[in-house]
Amino acid sequence: AQSVTQLDSQVPVFEEAPVELRCNYSSSVSVYLFWYVQYPNQGLQLLLKYLSGSTLVKGINGFEAEFNKSQTSFHLRKPSVHISDTAEYFCAVSLYGGATNKLIFGTGTLLAVQP
Amino acid sequence: EAQVTQNPRYLITVTGKKLTVTCSQNMNHEYMSWYRQDPGLGLRQIYYSMNVEVTDKGDVPEGYKVSRKEKRNFPLILESPSPNQTSLYFCASSGTGKVVGYTFGSGTRLTVV
Numbered sequence: 750a751q752s753v754t755q756l757d758s759q760v761p762v763f764e765e766a767p768v769e770l771r772c773n774y775s776s777s778v779s780v781y782l783f784w785y786v787q788y789p790n791q792g793l794q795l796l797l798k799y800l801s802g803s804t805l806v807k808g809i810n811g812f813e814a815e816f817n818k819s820q821t822s823f824h825l826r827k828p829s830v831h832i833s834d835t836a837e838y839f840c841a842v843s844l845y846g847g848a849t850n851k852l853i854f855g856t857g858t859l860l861a862v863q864p
Numbered sequence: 865e866a867q868v869t870q871n872p873r874y875l876i877t878v879t880g881k882k883l884t885v886t887c888s889q890n891m892n893h894e895y896m897s898w899y900r901q902d903p904g905l906g907l908r909q910i911y912y913s914m915n916v917e918v919t920d921k922g923d924v925p926e927g928y929k930v931s932r933k934e935k936r937n938f939p940l941i942l943e944s945p946s947p948n949q950t951s952l953y954f955c956a957s958s959g960t961g962k963v964v965g966y967t968f969g970s971g972t973r974l975t976v977v
Contacts, residue, residue, distance in 0.1 A: 755906075758904070783965055785965075785968075791970060791971070792868075792954060792968040792969055792970045792971050793907075793954065793956075793966075793968040794968070795965045795966075798965055839906060839907065850895045850897075850912075850958050850960060850966075851897075851909060851912065851922075852897075852909075852956075852965075852966060854899075854906040854907040854908075855906055856904060856905060856906040857906050
């Protein structure tokens with residue numbers, strides 16, 4: 750069975766500092782990987798996804814993530830955060846070639862950007 | 865505008881009173897799904913549907929029902945709500961055959977007292 754682990758439930762960071770949100774997954778088969786962002790009182794919005802090819806994936810709002818197959822990780826990074834990046838971030842996996850489109854989510858990381 | 869529309873956004877109800885949360889998408893997506901979000905647990909799938917009249921249980925289906933009579937609609941039914949179903953609910957849809965990720969609705973915050 751597939752699973753996703755986001756070890757950090759909350760990450761406080763000062764404005765303009767770099768940030769990394771960690772995501773590790775467990776799967777015996779190939780997966781697709783996603784990061785979603787949830788701003789307060791809103792639904793989830795796709796930040797970026799890894800399907801195949803280059804392991805460095807760039808998304809919206811200056812975020813990027815790197816797929817590391819040997820470490821089964823898909824960490825999200827941003828070189829300089831803004832107050833407006835304060836939100837909850839979810840990592841998710843989907844089976845490559847799976848019979849359904851099921852997304853399995855991690856428990857989320859709250860990014861709290863302080864001035 | 866491509867979107868998933870959920871109604872209502874907020875709902876307070878009493879234990880045992882049947883309710884329905886509606887979900888509609890305008891993207892002609894085959895796949896639709898319901899998730900509930902709880903603090904510390906992330907999002908857990910309740911039910912999903914691969915197409916009209918094709919539905920199946922997700923990870924936490926107990927106490928919920930769904931139907932898919934039309935491609936665009938996928939309502940979530942709680943026939944006898946209980947306080948442990950107090951949660952934030954999301955409907956999502958996606959096409960099949962290509963992995964583009966889900967489009968999510970804005971959520972329904974349900975409180976059962």
